[in-house]
Amino acid sequence: MNPRRHVALSLLVLALAWSTAVLAADATRYGAGVDLEKATPLTDLLSHPERYDGKAVRVDGVITAVCKKRGCWIQVSDPDTGKGIRIKVEDGVIVFPMESMGHRASAQGTFEIVHLSPEQMKAMAEHRAEEHKGEHGTEKEACQAEPVANTVLLIRGTGAVIY
């Protein structure tokens, strides 16, 4: 066989094998993945946050929102109650794809109760308004930032597995 054709065929076979492996994978690991064996129920975490402040936790649920521009957070929600928590990861270190919306996920990290200053609350309200821009129909409505609570619960994520 012509050596060039041989190389081309080999590359084609490799590409096919790689794409098959990717398609066959039923779970994708992000960052350090998940190694805690037991998940903390989201309802428990959200009802008694003080018990978990500063502790490593794993949560299981469905991804109901993803950071649209940078993929720097996901919202993992309890499929039964819809209540969820944001998993915030370091920008660029882990990047969650928008296509993960609606998929089951396990995520792990340090749970935090974050107390916001009035300036931070204002900034967060504006950021949320920007994120939801267009959802309320007009630019004017989108610019009207809704107030946010002075305490935010989140997980500083170190890894996740998305199914």
Add this chain to the structure above:
Amino acid sequence: MRWRRLIIAVHRDVGYLVAGLTVMYAVSGVAVNHVADWNPNYIIETVEHQVGDIAEGSTSGMTSSVLERLGIRDEPTSAIRMGPGELRIFFEGRTLKVTLPGGRVLDETVRRRPVLFELNFLHLNHGKGSWTAVADVYALALLTLALTGIFIIPGRKGLGGRGRWLLLAGVLLPVVYLLVAT
């Protein structure tokens, strides 16, 4: 001079080697530099529908009602009641946010920007792994291009003349910016 010939040869060959990567990084660089103004990775479109009031029931029953009224036959990935006022139905690359009651539906579709998504993926090294090594080698290649480029031309157009001033301007630009901005 022999050393200048060598510098020109290195500059030429490394330049050919990394021309494609440089175009890729430059295009992606402009795209992600303006992330505050647009989404460089995805095209997100939202369309509004009205499906009327949906009778209270199980999540799957309510989901079926919404999909039937919208004429959607695809199987959703999942569906969740986000609270008493919202049902969220997920498909691959599509989300329906249904306001309850009232039946207002925000139909959001997400598509990757052709080519740009892949360029940004490489530029921002989302894949990590072996691409980190490629990016490191590329950085060294750029360094080589910069250093050899300085010495390619001798005389008045090189370091002996205007090249010196252009080089100085290039070095001073970030210094002045840092002095002003920080």
